[in-house]
Amino acid sequence: xMGNDRTNNGRRIDEPTGTETVGHEWDGIEELNxxxxxxxxxxxxxxxxxxxxxxxxxxxxPLIDKATSGTLxxxxxxxxxxxxxxxxxxRQGIFEQIAATDIEKLIASPELMGQAVAGGAAAxxxxxxxxxxxxxxxxxxxxxxxxxxxxxxxxxxEIEYSITHGIRWEGADATRxxxxxxxxxxxxxxxxxxxxxxxxxxxxxxxxxxVGATLFADNCAACHGPAGGGMPEMGAxxxxxxxxxxxxxxxxxxxxxxxxxxxxxxxxKDRLDPVTIKMLAAYVHSRGGGQQAAPxxxxxxxxxxxxxxxxxxxxx
Amino acid sequence: MADPKxxxxxxxxAKEPRDWAGALPDKAxxxxxxxxPSADAGGHGFxxxxxxxxxxxxxxxRIDGPxxxxxxxxxxxxxxxxxxxxxxxxxRGPYAPDQAVLIDLAHRRFYMxxxxxxxxxxxxxxxxxxxxxxxxxxxxxxxGRAWCGYACPQTVWTDLFQHIDRLIDGDRNARLRLDKAPWxxxxxxxRLSKWSIYLVISMATGGAWILYFADAPxxxxxxxxxxxxxxxxxxxxxxxxxxxxxxxxxxxxxxxYMCPWPRIQTAMLDERSLIVTYKDWRGEPxxxxxxxxxxxxxxxxxxxxxxxxxxxxxxxxxxEGQQVGCITCALCIDACDKVMADIGRPRGLIxxxxxxxxxxxxxxxxxxxxxKALLRVxxxxxxxxxxxxxxxxxxxxxxxxxxxxxxxxxRNPPYMLLKDGSVRNAYTLRLRNMESRPRDMEVALTxxxxxxxxxxxxxxxxxxxxxxxxxxxxxxxxxVRAYVMLPPGTRADAFTFRLTSLDEQGEQDVATTTFAMPxxx
Numbered sequence: 001x002m003g004n005d006r007t008n009n010g011r012r013i014d015e016p017t018g019t020e021t022v023g024h025e026w027d028g029i030e031e032l033n034x035x036x037x038x039x040x041x042x043x044x045x046x047x048x049x050x051x052x053x054x055x056x057x058x059x060x061x062p063l064i065d066k067a068t069s070g071t072l073x074x075x076x077x078x079x080x081x082x083x084x085x086x087x088x089x090x091r092q093g094i095f096e097q098i099a100a101t102d103i104e105k106l107i108a109s110p111e112l113m114g115q116a117v118a119g120g121a122a123a124x125x126x127x128x129x130x131x132x133x134x135x136x137x138x139x140x141x142x143x144x145x146x147x148x149x150x151x152x153x154x155x156x157x158e159i160e161y162s163i164t165h166g167i168r169w170e171g172a173d174a175t176r177x178x179x180x181x182x183x184x185x186x187x188x189x190x191x192x193x194x195x196x197x198x199x200x201x202x203x204x205x206x207x208x209x210x211v212g213a214t215l216f217a218d219n220c221a222a223c224h225g226p227a228g229g230g231m232p233e234m235g236a237x238x239x240x241x242x243x244x245x246x247x248x249x250x251x252x253x254x255x256x257x258x259x260x261x262x263x264x265x266x267x268x269k270d271r272l273d274p275v276t277i278k279m280l281a282a283y284v285h286s287r288g289g290g291q292q293a294a295p296x297x298x299x300x301x302x303x304x305x306x307x308x309x310x311x312x313x314x315x316x
Numbered sequence: 317m318a319d320p321k322x323x324x325x326x327x328x329x330a331k332e333p334r335d336w337a338g339a340l341p342d343k344a345x346x347x348x349x350x351x352x353p354s355a356d357a358g359g360h361g362f363x364x365x366x367x368x369x370x371x372x373x374x375x376x377x378r379i380d381g382p383x384x385x386x387x388x389x390x391x392x393x394x395x396x397x398x399x400x401x402x403x404x405x406x407x408r409g410p411y412a413p414d415q416a417v418l419i420d421l422a423h424r425r426f427y428m429x430x431x432x433x434x435x436x437x438x439x440x441x442x443x444x445x446x447x448x449x450x451x452x453x454x455x456x457x458x459x460g461r462a463w464c465g466y467a468c469p470q471t472v473w474t475d476l477f478q479h480i481d482r483l484i485d486g487d488r489n490a491r492l493r494l495d496k497a498p499w500x501x502x503x504x505x506x507r508l509s510k511w512s513i514y515l516v517i518s519m520a521t522g523g524a525w526i527l528y529f530a531d532a533p534x535x536x537x538x539x540x541x542x543x544x545x546x547x548x549x550x551x552x553x554x555x556x557x558x559x560x561x562x563x564x565x566x567x568x569x570x571x572x573y574m575c576p577w578p579r580i581q582t583a584m585l586d587e588r589s590l591i592v593t594y595k596d597w598r599g600e601p602x603x604x605x606x607x608x609x610x611x612x613x614x615x616x617x618x619x620x621x622x623x624x625x626x627x628x629x630x631x632x633x634x635x636e637g638q639q640v641g642c643i644t645c646a647l648c649i650d651a652c653d654k655v656m657a658d659i660g661r662p663r664g665l666i667x668x669x670x671x672x673x674x675x676x677x678x679x680x681x682x683x684x685x686x687x688k689a690l691l692r693v694x695x696x697x698x699x700x701x702x703x704x705x706x707x708x709x710x711x712x713x714x715x716x717x718x719x720x721x722x723x724x725x726x727r728n729p730p731y732m733l734l735k736d737g738s739v740r741n742a743y744t745l746r747l748r749n750m751e752s753r754p755r756d757m758e759v760a761l762t763x764x765x766x767x768x769x770x771x772x773x774x775x776x777x778x779x780x781x782x783x784x785x786x787x788x789x790x791x792x793x794x795x796v797r798a799y800v801m802l803p804p805g806t807r808a809d810a811f812t813f814r815l816t817s818l819d820e821q822g823e824q825d826v827a828t829t830t831f832a833m834p835x836x837x
Contacts, residue, residue: 035369037573039566110774135728146732146742203737241735242804286773288732288742288799 094119099275103156104293106282113282120283123276127268136287141246141263146287149243152176153232154291160281164274166267167235175267178235180260183219187257191215196253202228202240205248373495374568374631376478377488377623381650390466391475399520402527406430411790412752419529425791431713432791434750443709447702452577453584454698458690460590460668461581465645468577470570471629473521473563477514478629484510488626514564515556521563522555568630571643578640585638587672590689592644594624594635594666597678605659617665623655624648624666634666644668718750719757719823721815730832737804739833745796747815749788756818758785759798763811764831767803772796785818802831809836 011023012030019032054060058070069075094115098106106113124136131142138144143151152162162176169175187195191211198212199220217226223236230238237245245263246256268277284290404416406429413420418427426433426441433440455462464471484506485491497503526548527535538544539552562570571578585591596616603615618635625633627648632641634648652666668686669677677683726742734740749755760783761770769780773796780801788794802808808831817823830836 037569038368038370039569040573041368133728135726137729137732144729144732146729147734147740149735238735242733242737243735288740289734292776 095275103160103278116279116282117286120279123280124283145284148289151237152235155293156281156285159284163277163280164269167265169267172267182259184258192254196250199239199253375488375491376629377626379627379647379650383646383650391472394472399524402532409752447705450702454702456581456584457695457698461644464643474567477563480513514560518556518559521559522552525555526551572641588670588692590668591638592646593669599665617661621655623651627651717823719817719825720748721825721827722746723813723827723829725829738801740799740801741831743798745798746793747788748793752790754790756785756787758783758816758818760814762814764808765806770800772798
């Protein structure tokens with residue numbers, strides 16, 4: 001029902017509400033010109049004022065290669081840096097505690113060990129996964145750190161030493177180093193076959209022969225042990241277990257006898273601080289295969305280091 | 317929504333529907349008809365071409381009556397619930413807080429008397445929110461905008477602040493006069509004291525809120541010794557500001573312009589919803605008692621005394637009919653009933669009624685008691701849904717166990733070959749102890765070949781066994797990294813960890829997982 005009421009500017013007045021319409025009409029739908037409450041108007045002005053101040057204080061106008069910087073100097077990168085340094089500061093206490101704790105005593109303090117493992121897990125993802133894999137399971141030639149087979153020993157101290165000084169790392173004097181001789185040309189095909197068969201028999205695969213046993217005793221037992229148990233002090237891998245760094249088939253074993261491959265790991269002392277290395281050792285140790293240090297650990301360590309030094313001299 | 321009667325309603329009767337605008341004394345725009353300008357702060361009745369509408373404080377007159385008393389009661393109960401709840405103590409033993417209602421965000425626990433809700437049980441909170449939502453539908457279907465009129469915090473606090481106005485400045489007329497009066501020392505003093513009281517109430521409002529999130533007595537002491545968390549002060553500051561502003565000054569503007577609920581309710585009301593309404597067929601045309609005495613039968617019952625407008629907390633004129641500004645607080649019913657009693661006319665010129673009932677009454681049917689409006693299919697359906705959700709939640713709450721085990725196998729590496737040829741898998745076990753006391757729990761392997769053993773980071777390999785006992789702290793989920801090893805030559809695939817609480821409850825949970833080994837993939 002169209003009313004006849006009109007305001008002086010000719011707009012219709014809506015009868016049920018008594019409100020003037022704005023004068024537009026779309027298919028019979030009209031819009032009421034209900035006025036805003038004044039507080040709403042002020043709120044609108046306040047948002048405009050807020051925007052004006054914000055544009056001055058914070059990065060706002062996009063330019064070609066960056067935005068205007070804003071007088072407060074705030075940036076998201078700057079905030080990240082601030083938050084990161086705040087997080088570092090928050091971890092400072094734990095770092096100092098770990099630094100002050102003997103690595104073999106970390107296990108006695110589950111809380112500190114937990115912190116170290118967590119920190120080590122983070123550092124592992126940045127520094128170690130490239131070779132050892134995200135799950136620390138390694139791959140052919142890159143040792144698996146989850147299992148109970150340790151080429152250079154699996155106590156916290158030994159792991160820490162390996163990380164600190166690396167394996168066959170030229171830049172580090174105290175690096176762990178050993179080289180297995182290449183037997184290419186020293187054995188004929190039958191001898192190599194016999195030797196490989198003996199090596200496999202140590203872990204129960206196949207049968208050995210007298211020739212193979214003799215060859216092993218003469219050439220290999222010095223480092224790998226008479227029963228193939230290995231010698232972690234020298235980094236000689238155990239051959240009598242189910243774990244093969246370069247593969248456990250006959251062809252792979254023969255290949256390793258004739259032309260051994262030698263993995264290299266950097267000495268991380270040049271790249272990482274001692275606490276991070278300690279935490280990495282804790283993490284690797286916690287992966288399920290970590291070994292407990294022997295009670296007379298100091299003596300063993302001394303011997304190991306002497307052996308290391310001797311080895312380094314020999315090889316150097 | 318679900319009322320078939322609504323859907324299958326026959327075509328409207330041939331008679332002309334009642335013209336609700338007929339409630340108006342004339343066809344002129346309403347601002348001319350709605351009494352004093354102070355009563356016209358609502359969104360309607362504007363005639364000019366200005367961009368905005370000046371705000372005008374609603375000064376509602378004091379009234380007494382059954383609905384006002386009910387409003388007092390609701391205010392008392394809701395405010396008491398709000399302020400007292402955080403102080404109720406509830407003994408839960410030494411390992412859990414003793415506050416009856418506590419939202420412990422830091423520890424991710426929600427305590428409500430005997431119920432303790434963990435984050436993984438958030439569906440209880442979701443269920444409560446759904447119940448609250450459907451509860452509002454239910455209430456709207458049954459009694460219209462009763463939430464708006466009585467229980468909404470905005471209404472309760474506005475009511476409280478309006479009583480402060482009355483206490484300091486006097487009743488409606490005195491307040492209207494004072495608003496117009498020049499700023500003398502006395503007016504400044506009155507305003508300052510009024511605003512101070514506003515501020516105290518606002519701070520108490522914000523202050524009580526934070527008590528729900530921490531131990532109330534401790535927090536209260538910390539708050540005043542400046543040792544509470546910054547977020548506590550920020551929360552109190554924000555809530556003080558919003559209460560001061562929304563309760564002290566915005567008041568009905570919140571209901572009319574800011575709140576979505578009046579709009580939603582507008583859509584939910586129908587002809588059979590209870591609303592507060594003016595029975596225009598009885599009241600019109602309006603005329604004073606004197607006029608009516610001179611010209612019997614020419615005037616209706618409304619004597620245009622404007623008492624219904626004067627007492628309205630949102631400043632509307634209920635005689636204009638149903639409108640968004642009406643929060644159905646029913647104070648106008650009290651006012652009108654009082655006037656009707658004074659002049660010896662029957663009560664209920666303004667009353668709770670449904671539009672349908674109004675139509676019937678206008679056509680001559682007798683007035684129906686308001687409670688009959690409650691009996692409608694829609695209300696029963698809402699109540700059924702609401703009750704079903706509540707019953708389902710109670711059932712879930714009653715049957716939940718306080719012991720839970722989840723197992724996630726290591727995916728990288730999936731298995732580990734050991735020196736002796738045995739195969740090891742690693743699992744992350746989460747042992748949940750929802751009791752407020754530490755408990756020993758046994759984790760046992762079932763479904764693995766003989767010789768399978770388990771150990772953990774805390775239990776050395778030498779002590780590996782098919783089952784381990786793990787101490788789980790009170791009210792916590794203990795995360796354990798467990799290793800399971802199968803001897804060489806055996807095989808396995810799916811198997812189960814079985815968790816048993818080693819106490820008189822003996823609660824159990826099982827988690828089935830797989831044992832990965834070469835050849836299993």
